Amino acid sequence: MVNQKNSLYLCCCKDIDYMAKSKGTKNLDTSTEEKIIQAASKVFTQKGYVATRTRDIAEEAGINLALLNYYFRSKEKLFQLIMAEKLQLLFSVILPIVNNDDLTLDEKIETLVENYINLLVDNPDLPLFVLGEIKANPEGFKDRLQVRKLLQNSSFVRQLRERKPDVEPVHFIVSLLGMTVFPFIAKQVLFADDNTFKMQMEERKVLIAKWAKIMLET
Amino acid sequence: MVNQKNSLYLCCCKDIDYMAKSKGTKNLDTSTEEKIIQAASKVFTQKGYVATRTRDIAEEAGINLALLNYYFRSKEKLFQLIMAEKLQLLFSVILPIVNNDDLTLDEKIETLVENYINLLVDNPDLPLFVLGEIKANPEGFKDRLQVRKLLQNSSFVRQLRERKPDVEPVHFIVSLLGMTVFPFIAKQVLFADDNTFKMQMEERKVLIAKWAKIMLET
DNA sequence: AAATATTTTAATCAAATGATTAAAATATCA
DNA sequence: TGATATTTTAATCATTTGATTAAAATATTT
Structure with a gap:
C-alpha cells in the first residue's frame, strides 16, 4: 500500500540534509527525489509557474507523473521549494557583501x-x-x-x-x-x-x- | 444567423481606423470591440498570456465569453493584437530618437x-x-x-x-x-x-x- | 525464502478553460 | 412595419491538466 504521509516532503527548506532521509544508504532514493528537484528547477525557472505542467517536470526528470505527486504532494509545494532555493541563491550573494x-x-x-x-x-x-x-x-x-x-x-x-x-x-x-x-x-x-x-x-x-x-x- | 467572417478582426495592426468599421455611425459597436481590446490589454499585460483566461478578459470588458471569440476568433489572435500594440508603443519612443x-x-x-x-x-x-x-x-x-x-x-x-x-x-x-x-x-x-x-x-x-x-x- | 515496507506505474477523475453552437435580442434598412 | 442583418447570450463541447487510486514491481527485513 502506498503511504504518502511517510516519506513525504513537507518542509520547503532546501538546506535539509537529503542524505539523512529514512534509514538506509539507498541513494537511488534520494536520487529520484533530487532528479525531480533538478527537473522542477529547470522547467519552473525556464517557463514560470503557470506555464509549467507537472507532466513537463516528470518527463524532464524521467519519471512518471504520479511519482511527482507522491514525493511532493502538489505542484504548489514543489514550486515553493524551488522558489525558496532561488531566493536564497540571490540573497546569498547580496547579503554577505552589503x-x-x-x-x-x-x-x-x-x-x-x-x-x-x-x-x-x-x-x-x-x-x-x-x-x-x-x-x-x-x-x-x-x-x-x-x-x-x-x-x-x-x-x-x-x-x-x-x-x-x-x-x-x-x-x-x-x-x-x-x-x-x-x-x-x-x-x-x-x-x-x-x-x-x-x-x-x-x-x-x-x-x-x-x-x-x-x-x-x- | 451569426456570420463570423464578416465583422471579424483579421488584422493585427492597431493603427486601423476603428471608426471606419462597417457602415453606420453606431459607436456602441466599436465601443464593445474597444472595450474588449482595453480589457485584453489590461489583463494580458498584468498577468501574461498563459495566466490570463479569456473569461477574465470578458469579465473585465463586461461582456460574455462567447462574444470575445466572436470578435477576435481566439485568445491567440487577440493577444497578437495587443502585443503588436505594445511593441509599437515601446519602439515609437526609441526609434525616432536614436x-x-x-x-x-x-x-x-x-x-x-x-x-x-x-x-x-x-x-x-x-x-x-x-x-x-x-x-x-x-x-x-x-x-x-x-x-x-x-x-x-x-x-x-x-x-x-x-x-x-x-x-x-x-x-x-x-x-x-x-x-x-x-x-x-x-x-x-x-x-x-x-x-x-x-x-x-x-x-x-x-x-x-x-x-x-x-x-x-x- | 517469506513477510513487510517502499517505490513505481497505468488508468482514471474532476476541475478549469478555450472554443463552438444555436437561439434570442437588437439594430438597420426597404 | 416587416424583412434582413448584426449583436449578444446561455448552454455545451472537447481538451488540458493537477491530482488520485489501486495494483504491480522492487527493495528491505526477519
Whole structure:
C-alpha cells in the first residue's frame, strides 16, 4: 500500500540534509527525489509557474507523473521549494557583501558586481523567473521579501549616505542592479549568440564597477 | 444567423481606423470591440498570456465569453493584437530618437530617458510583460524584433562609437536601458508605495541622464 | 525464502478553460 | 412595419491538466 504521509516532503527548506532521509544508504532514493528537484528547477525557472505542467517536470526528470505527486504532494509545494532555493541563491550573494563592515564602498561595489554576474551567467533565467513570480503573486512574498528593510540597515547604504548625502541610496542601488541584471532579462532582445553574451558579461564586470564608482564621485 | 467572417478582426495592426468599421455611425459597436481590446490589454499585460483566461478578459470588458471569440476568433489572435500594440508603443519612443541626426549624443540621452520614463510611468507593466512573452516564445518574435539591427545602423550607435571607440556601444545602451527600465521590473521588490515610486522616477530622469553622460566622459 | 515496507506505474477523475453552437435580442434598412 | 442583418447570450463541447487510486514491481527485513 502506498503511504504518502511517510516519506513525504513537507518542509520547503532546501538546506535539509537529503542524505539523512529514512534509514538506509539507498541513494537511488534520494536520487529520484533530487532528479525531480533538478527537473522542477529547470522547467519552473525556464517557463514560470503557470506555464509549467507537472507532466513537463516528470518527463524532464524521467519519471512518471504520479511519482511527482507522491514525493511532493502538489505542484504548489514543489514550486515553493524551488522558489525558496532561488531566493536564497540571490540573497546569498547580496547579503554577505552589503553587510560586511570590513569592505570599503568601492570594494563592495566590485565584489557585488563580480559575484552577481558570476551567479547570473550560471543562472541566466533567475531574474525574470523570480521577478515574474513575485509580480504574479505579490502577497505570497510579502513576508519573505524585506529587501528594503535589509538594505536600509546595511553598512552599504550607510556608506552610500556618507559618500553622497544628497542622493537617495535607492537610486544608486537600482542603477547598479539595473546595469548588472538587466542584460540577463533582455538577453533575447539585445544580444546575439550565447558565447558573445558570456564574453560581454565578463567585460561588464569591470565596466559596471568603473561606472558605478564615477557615479559616486560627481 | 451569426456570420463570423464578416465583422471579424483579421488584422493585427492597431493603427486601423476603428471608426471606419462597417457602415453606420453606431459607436456602441466599436465601443464593445474597444472595450474588449482595453480589457485584453489590461489583463494580458498584468498577468501574461498563459495566466490570463479569456473569461477574465470578458469579465473585465463586461461582456460574455462567447462574444470575445466572436470578435477576435481566439485568445491567440487577440493577444497578437495587443502585443503588436505594445511593441509599437515601446519602439515609437526609441526609434525616432536614436535615428534623429539633429540631436547630439547628450540630447539623445536626455530625451530618451525623459520619454521612456514617462512612457513607463503610464505603463509600468510593459517591460516585464513584453520581455516575459519574448522569453516564453522567442520564435514568435524572431522576425518582428530586429532591435540589434535597428540600433546598429542608428546615429546613436555611430555617435557612441565616435565618443568612446574602446567600449562596445551595447554596453552603454544596456546600462542606460537597465538604469531606466529595471526599477519598473523590480518595482515590487525595491520600492514601497506607488506615490514615492512615481516621485522617485521623476528624480531618476535627471540622475540617469547625468550619470550616463559622465559614463561617456571617462 | 517469506513477510513487510517502499517505490513505481497505468488508468482514471474532476476541475478549469478555450472554443463552438444555436437561439434570442437588437439594430438597420426597404 | 416587416424583412434582413448584426449583436449578444446561455448552454455545451472537447481538451488540458493537477491530482488520485489501486495494483504491480522492487527493495528491505526477519
